[in-house]
Amino acid sequence: MNSSTPLPSQTLQLGTYQPAVEAQLVRFHDQNFTTGLWQKQADLWVSDAEGQQSIRSFMGWLRVVDAMLPAVPEIEQFVQEVQAAGFRHVVVMGMGGSSMTPIVLRQAFGQLSGGLPLSVLDTTNPGSVREIEQAIPLAETLFVVASKSGTTAEPLAFGDYFYARLQKLKGDKAGENFVAITDPGSQFVTQATAQKYRRIFLNFADVGGRFSALSYFGLVPAALLGIDIKTLLERAQTMMRACGAEGPAEQNPGLELGAALGVLAQQGRDKLTLVVPENLSDFGLWLEQLVAESTGKQGTGILPLAGDPLSTPAVYGSDRVFVYVGYESQPDEQNRQKIAALQAAGHPVITILLHDALDLGAEFFRWEVATAVASAVLGINPFDQPNVQAAKTATNRLMEVVEQQGQLPQTSAPTASENGLDYYTSVSGNSAEAVLKAFFGQAKPGDYLCVQAYLMETPALNAELDELRQLVQQRLHLATAAGYGPRFLHSTGQYHKGGPDTGLFLQLTTDHPADLPLPGRPYTFGTFQNAQAAGDLQALQDYGRRTLRVHLGTGSEQAGAEQLLVALRQALA
Numbered sequence: 066m067n068s069s070t071p072l073p074s075q076t077l078q079l080g081t082y083q084p085a086v087e088a089q090l091v092r093f094h095d096q097n098f099t100t101g102l103w104q105k106q107a108d109l110w111v112s113d114a115e116g117q118q119s120i121r122s123f124m125g126w127l128r129v130v131d132a133m134l135p136a137v138p139e140i141e142q143f144v145q146e147v148q149a150a151g152f153r154h155v156v157v158m159g160m161g162g163s164s165m166t167p168i169v170l171r172q173a174f175g176q177l178s179g180g181l182p183l184s185v186l187d188t189t190n191p192g193s194v195r196e197i198e199q200a201i202p203l204a205e206t207l208f209v210v211a212s213k214s215g216t217t218a219e220p221l222a223f224g225d226y227f228y229a230r231l232q233k234l235k236g237d238k239a240g241e242n243f244v245a246i247t248d249p250g251s252q253f254v255t256q257a258t259a260q261k262y263r264r265i266f267l268n269f270a271d272v273g274g275r276f277s278a279l280s281y282f283g284l285v286p287a288a289l290l291g292i293d294i295k296t297l298l299e300r301a302q303t304m305m306r307a308c309g310a311e312g313p314a315e316q317n318p319g320l321e322l323g324a325a326l327g328v329l330a331q332q333g334r335d336k337l338t339l340v341v342p343e344n345l346s347d348f349g350l351w352l353e354q355l356v357a358e359s360t361g362k363q364g365t366g367i368l369p370l371a372g373d374p375l376s377t378p379a380v381y382g383s384d385r386v387f388v389y390v391g392y393e394s395q396p397d398e399q400n401r402q403k404i405a406a407l408q409a410a411g412h413p414v415i416t417i418l419l420h421d422a423l424d425l426g427a428e429f430f431r432w433e434v435a436t437a438v439a440s441a442v443l444g445i446n447p448f449d450q451p452n453v454q455a456a457k458t459a460t461n462r463l464m465e466v467v468e469q470q471g472q473l474p475q476t477s478a479p480t481a482s483e484n485g486l487d488y489y490t491s492v493s494g495n496s497a498e499a500v501l502k503a504f505f506g507q508a509k510p511g512d513y514l515c516v517q518a519y520l521m522e523t524p525a526l527n528a529e530l531d532e533l534r535q536l537v538q539q540r541l542h543l544a545t546a547a548g549y550g551p552r553f554l555h556s557t558g559q560y561h562k563g564g565p566d567t568g569l570f571l572q573l574t575t576d577h578p579a580d581l582p583l584p585g586r587p588y589t590f591g592t593f594q595n596a597q598a599a600g601d602l603q604a605l606q607d608y609g610r611r612t613l614r615v616h617l618g619t620g621s622e623q624a625g626a627e628q629l630l631v632a633l634r635q636a637l638a
C-alpha cells in the first residue's frame with residue numbers, strides 16, 4: 066500500500082445521542098471551528114487571556130508533519146550510521162509523551178527485518194531497570210534519552226545510570242552510545258553536549274509532549290525500528306487534509322470524533338472504553354496519556370480505559386462510550402461480537418478500522434484533533450497539565466528528606482495487616498476483608514477503580530491485575546483502570562487529580578528487596594519509586610480522593626498480589 070491509501074474508516078453509532086452530537090457539529094460549523102483550529106484561534110477553548118496565550122504556544126503539532134517530511138532523509142541517514150557503527154539494540158528512555166509512541170509502534174510492527182530491537186525504559190522500578198540491563202548488549206546499545214523539557218527526573222536518572230555503566234566500558238567515549246531528543250535550549254542540551262552525545266535531535270518548542278508522536282520523539286525511534294517513516298507521515302498528511310488542513314473538508318473525521326466524545330462526556334458517558342485486538346493493546350497506553358492528560362482537569366474530562374475487561378451489556382452503566390480500533394482484515398470476532406451486543410443494547414459505539422500498522426500515522430493525527438475538539442466542547446485548555454505538578458512537588462519534598470536523612474520518612478501505622486500485607490486507608494476496618502469492604506463500599510454508580518502498581522511489570526502480574534479488574538467489574542459494575550507507576554503519573558495521573566472526583570485509587574507498593582543504586586545520588590531506584598508512590602498518594606489525598614494503599618512488603622510481588630486477590634474475593638463475595 067502506498068501514500069494514496071484511503072483513510073482508515075470511522076463509523077459512529079451513537080443511538081439516542083446522535084441529535085445532540087449533530088447539534089454540536091452545527092454549532093461548530095456556524096463558528097467556523099475548523100478554520101479557527103488551523104488558525105490557532107485560542108478562544109475556541111477558553112476565554113482568559115493567559116489560557117489563550119498558552120494554547121497558541123502549543124499548537125505546533127497541527128503542522129509538524131509538514132516540518133518532519135523534509136527531515137526524513139536526515140533521520141534515515143542517522144539510522145544507517147548507527148547500524149554501520151555496529152549498534153545492535155536501542156533503549157528509549159523517557160516518560161509520558163516522550164516514550165509512548167515507540168511503545169505502540171514496537172508492538173504494532175513487531176521486529177522488522179531492517180530494524181533494531183528496541184526496549185523502552187519508563188519506570189524507576191529497580192527490577193525493570195535490571196531486566197533491561199541484563200537483556201541488552203551494553204556496548205552495542207544506543208540509548209535514546211527523550212525529554213522535551215530536559216528536566217524530567219526519570220529520564221535524567223536513567224541516562225545517568227547507563228552513562229555510568231558505559232563509562233566503565235568506554236571511558237570518555239561513553240557518549241557515542243547516547244542520543245538526546247529534547248527542545249532547543251533545554252538544560253539537557255548542555256548536559257548532552259558536555260557528555261559528547263552522538264547526536265542531539267532538537268524538537269519543536271510549540272509541540273507538547275502528548276502531541277509529539279509525529280515529531281522527532283516518535284519518528285527517530287520509529288526509523289530505528291525499521292519503520293517506513295515517510296509513508297507513516299504521508300498517511301498522517303492524508304488525515305490532516307481530511308481534518309481541514311487545506312480548507313474545510315466535507316466530512317472531518319477528527320472533528321466528528323471529538324464532537325461525539327465531548328458531547329457524550331457532557332452527558333455522563335465520560336468513560337472512553339477502548340477495545341482493541343491483542344496486537345494493538347499498547348495503543349491504549351498512548352491514547353490514555355493523550356486524552357486523560359488533555360481533558361482531565363477542572364473537575365471534568367474523558368477517562369480513557371485501556372484493558373478494562375470487555376463484558377456483556379448487563380455489567381455496564383450509562384457512563385460508557387465504546388471505541389473499537391482494529392484492522393479491517395483481522396476478524397477479531399470475539400471483540401466485534403461483544404461490541405455489536407453493546408451497541409444493540411443502546412451504548413454508543415465508535416469503530417475505526419486500519420488497513421495496516423502504517424495507518425497509525427493517520428490515527429495519531431485523528432486522535433490529536435479529536436482530543437483538541439472534545440476539549441473545546443468541554444471548555445478547557447487541552448495543552449496544559451496543571452495537576453501533574455502536585456505529585457512531583459510532593460515527591461520532591463520526600464526526596465529532600467531522603468537526601469538529608471538517608472531514607473523516606475516513616476509512614477503512620479497501617480489500618481490493618483494480614484498475611485504480610487499492610488493496608489493503609491482512611492476508612493476503618495480491623496482485617497483485610499473489613500478494610501476492602503469499607504473501601505469499595507464507598508463506590509457509587511459512575512465511579513471507577515484505578516489500580517496503581519508501583520511494581521515490576523511482568524506478564525504474571527499483568528494477569529493478576531486483570532483478574533482483580535474482572536472481579537471488581539463483575540461484582541461492583543465499576544469501570545476499571547490500571548497503570549504502572551511512575552508511568553501513569555505522566556499520563557492518566559492528571560485526570561486522577563484534576564478530573565471529576567469519581568476515582569477509587571488502589572495503590573500497590575513494595576519494599577524492593579533487590580534494589581539498585583543510582584550512581585552519584587544518595588538514593589536507590591527503589592527509594593525513588595517509593596517516593597513517587599508516596600508523593601502521588603499525598604497529592605491524591607490532598608485532592609480529597611478515596612485511596613487505599615496496600616504494601617506488599619518484602620515478599621514476591623506476584624505472591625503479594627495473589628494474597629490481595631484472595632482477600633478481595635472474600636470481601637466482595
Ligand SMILES: O=P(O)(O)OC[C@H]1O[C@H](O)[C@H](O)[C@@H](O)[C@@H]1O
Pocket residue numbers: 160161162163211212213214215216217220274275358450453554555556
Ligand atoms: O518530555 P518531558 O518534558 O520529559 O515530559 C514527559 C512527560 O512529563 C510530564 O509529566 C507531562 O505531564 C507529560 O505530558 C510529559 O510527556
